[in-house]
Amino acid sequence: MRRVLVIGYGNPLRGDDGLGIAAVEMLMGRVEAGLCDPGVAIRFKAVYQLTPEIAADLAGADFAVFIDAACDNVQGDIIHRRVLPSASALDSFSHQLTPEVLLALAERLYGRSPEAYLYSIGAASFEYGETLSEPVRAALPALVDQIQAACFGTQS
Amino acid sequence: MARRSITLDPISRIEGHAKITLHLNEEGRVENAMFHVTQFRGFERFCEGRPFSELPSLMARICGICPVSHLIASAKACDELLGVGIPETAANLRRILNLAQLVQSHALSFFHLSSPDFLLGMDADPATRNIFGMAASRPQLARDGVKLRQFGQQIIEWMAGKRIHPAWVVAGGVASPLAAEARDQILAAVPEAMAIALRTLEWFKASLAGFSEEIRTFGNFPTLFMGLVDSEGGLEHYDGVLRVTDASGRVLHDGFDPRKYADYIGEAVEKFSYLKSPYYKPAGYPDGIYRVGPLARLNVVDQCGTPRAAQEWAEFKALSRGSVLSSFYYHYARLIEIVHAIEAIERLLGHPGILDKRVRAAAAPNNTEGIGVSEAPRGTIIHHYRIDEHGLCRGANLIIATGHNNLAMNRSVLQAAKHFVDGNHLREGMLNRVEAVIRAYDPCLSCSTHASGRLALRIQLLDAGGAVVDELRR
Numbered sequence: 001m002r003r004v005l006v007i008g009y010g011n012p013l014r015g016d017d018g019l020g021i022a023a024v025e026m027l028m029g030r031v032e033a034g035l036c037d038p039g040v041a042i043r044f045k046a047v048y049q050l051t052p053e054i055a056a057d058l059a060g061a062d063f064a065v066f067i068d069a070a071c072d073n074v075q076g077d078i079i080h081r082r083v084l085p086s087a088s089a090l091d092s093f094s095h096q097l098t099p100e101v102l103l104a105l106a107e108r109l110y111g112r113s114p115e116a117y118l119y120s121i122g123a124a125s126f127e128y129g130e131t132l133s134e135p136v137r138a139a140l141p142a143l144v145d146q147i148q149a150a151c152f153g154t155q156s
Numbered sequence: 157m158a159r160r161s162i163t164l165d166p167i168s169r170i171e172g173h174a175k176i177t178l179h180l181n182e183e184g185r186v187e188n189a190m191f192h193v194t195q196f197r198g199f200e201r202f203c204e205g206r207p208f209s210e211l212p213s214l215m216a217r218i219c220g221i222c223p224v225s226h227l228i229a230s231a232k233a234c235d236e237l238l239g240v241g242i243p244e245t246a247a248n249l250r251r252i253l254n255l256a257q258l259v260q261s262h263a264l265s266f267f268h269l270s271s272p273d274f275l276l277g278m279d280a281d282p283a284t285r286n287i288f289g290m291a292a293s294r295p296q297l298a299r300d301g302v303k304l305r306q307f308g309q310q311i312i313e314w315m316a317g318k319r320i321h322p323a324w325v326v327a328g329g330v331a332s333p334l335a336a337e338a339r340d341q342i343l344a345a346v347p348e349a350m351a352i353a354l355r356t357l358e359w360f361k362a363s364l365a366g367f368s369e370e371i372r373t374f375g376n377f378p379t380l381f382m383g384l385v386d387s388e389g390g391l392e393h394y395d396g397v398l399r400v401t402d403a404s405g406r407v408l409h410d411g412f413d414p415r416k417y418a419d420y421i422g423e424a425v426e427k428f429s430y431l432k433s434p435y436y437k438p439a440g441y442p443d444g445i446y447r448v449g450p451l452a453r454l455n456v457v458d459q460c461g462t463p464r465a466a467q468e469w470a471e472f473k474a475l476s477r478g479s480v481l482s483s484f485y486y487h488y489a490r491l492i493e494i495v496h497a498i499e500a501i502e503r504l505l506g507h508p509g510i511l512d513k514r515v516r517a518a519a520a521p522n523n524t525e526g527i528g529v530s531e532a533p534r535g536t537i538i539h540h541y542r543i544d545e546h547g548l549c550r551g552a553n554l555i556i557a558t559g560h561n562n563l564a565m566n567r568s569v570l571q572a573a574k575h576f577v578d579g580n581h582l583r584e585g586m587l588n589r590v591e592a593v594i595r596a597y598d599p600c601l602s603c604s605t606h607a608s609g610r611l612a613l614r615i616q617l618l619d620a621g622g623a624v625v626d627e628l629r630r
Contacts, residue, residue, distance in 0.1 A: 048219075048221075051264065052264070052287065052302055056303075056306060104288070108298075
């Protein structure tokens with residue numbers, strides 16, 4: 001069975017930074033409602049930030065999706081890209097890790113890392129608040145459709 | 157030579173955003189140093205007007221690394237608003253959760269943020285002085301760090317749920333009893349976690365001889381220490397009373413009621429930082445400088461409470477006749493606390509009532525003011541709320557662990573910078589030591605929005621007019 005790991009990360013008290021968590025919750029809802037292929041073993045993580053132990057989870061997955069808000073793209077635009085392991089993305093081993101570093105850490109420590117992608121929506125606001133901005137909220141279902149298709153090979 | 161300043165901005169490998177400014181005199185020697193916290197969180201205002209029952213889960217969002225600590229202090233403050241004593245089982249479940257939080261947070265600090273310095277050396281190339289360098293040099297140590305952090309995280313997930321904001325700890329207790337399956341899962345994971353903690357402690361103790369200069373100059377000065385102790389003066393992270401001791405180990409105040417914190421703790425504000433500078437009021441400001449956290453907790457207690465940790469604590473205390481003063485030993489204390497936490501988790505899970513179904517006391521608010529105090533990984537946290545007759549929050553005051561240590565961190569930076577930094581001949585290793593002093597405290601300034609992009613360390617040497625005359629980048 002294909003092992004899929006979906007990781008949404010960000011601070012849901014800072015407006016659009018809550019995108020990753022919101023997307024995980026939406027996709028989790030679809031899985032719990034039986035709308036997705038039961039033949040895929042999918043796991044979810046909703047976290048504030050990427051921390052080292054997630055490398056162990058990645059090493060146990062065949063396919064991984066990271067979801068985070070993007071601050072350098074057109075507001076409301078959906079972006080996705082392949083993420084490859086890269087230790088050089090670790091500039092100073094700061095308080096948060098990147099998807100690239102986590103994948104590299106999985107390889108170094110456990111000998112394997114999954115095929116992985118980062119999905120984002122261009123954010124409009126990171127101000128205090130628990131709600132997503134209108135452009136991000138409007139784009140969220142389509143983003144989750146794309147992630148669902150990538151994880152399960154189907155559209156909702 | 158004109159007066160100059162060196163700025164380290166941002167500091168790497170700490171939680172949150174901060175910078176260090178080193179002011180040089182005409183001879184290029186460090187004259188003054190300041191640790192600036194450059195982000196503003198505003199949680200005290202943010203929660204005004206919210207129903208008090210929302211505060212625990214709201215406050216848990218203060219921090220992505222130690223949400224449980226704030227959850228627990230907040231729930232304790234809300235218990236007081238309700239005016240109830242929570243069921244013993246609920247208190248024990250909260251204790252376990254708090255200890256699990258301590259294990260995972262200490263593991264992050266020790267293995268992933270500070271161990272590269274210990275393993276590869278303070279002067280090692282920063283390109284390899286990190287987790288990957290550690291993985292190349294001692295892969296088992298790196299895997300141990302991941303495993304120990306997983307241990308703490310999994311306990312939190314098994315007990316409080318997997319969602320990002322566990323709403324399990326609530327005013328009056330916890331939302332649901334512990335399942336036997338969760339208890340058994342945790343107990344099954346204890347032996348491996350303990351083995352990791354003990355072998356890491358042995359390795360670190362053996363490494364200490366190589367850091368005598370750092371031990372001598374990393375925040376090694378007299379201060380007061382503060383932490384919770386239980387009714388027998390033992391190590392306590394959830395309840396009890398606050399004890400203050402001095403550098404000689406003398407007890408200045410043996411257990412003031414945490415609810416009277418404002419009688420003993422003043423809160424000064426400095427222009428250069430958003431972080432408050434708490435001080436021990438009877439000693440005045442800034443003489444009332446004190447430290448909290450693992451080092452302080454092990455300094456203020458009379459005993460450690462669990463057998464394996466007690467052995468290690470006795471060895472630790474033998475480092476000094478009075479209090480152990482060097483902040484370098486925060487790392488050592490952190491490891492002993494991990495051992496204690498694992499032992500205490502196992503012991504609490506063996507309590508005959510741990511699976512009891514009654515885990516919550518229900519009541520409407522009976523008080524308009526509530527204060528909750530607990531020990532977070534980095535030290536004492538205090539949540540103080542006032543509510544109106546409708547149960548809406550009308551005021552909040554938070555003193556977080558890192559705040560208590562603010563004065564000590566500033567003085568520590570100055571001590572290390574004076575010893576290691578020569579402004580005329582900057583080397584990366586000098587500045588890494590200045591950062592490492594701060595990392596010893598494991599400050600948690602907490603992340604706000606994490607915009608993507610580099611978080612490179614930038615060190616600038618500025619002349620009196622503000623022009624850059626030298627710069628280092630990582």
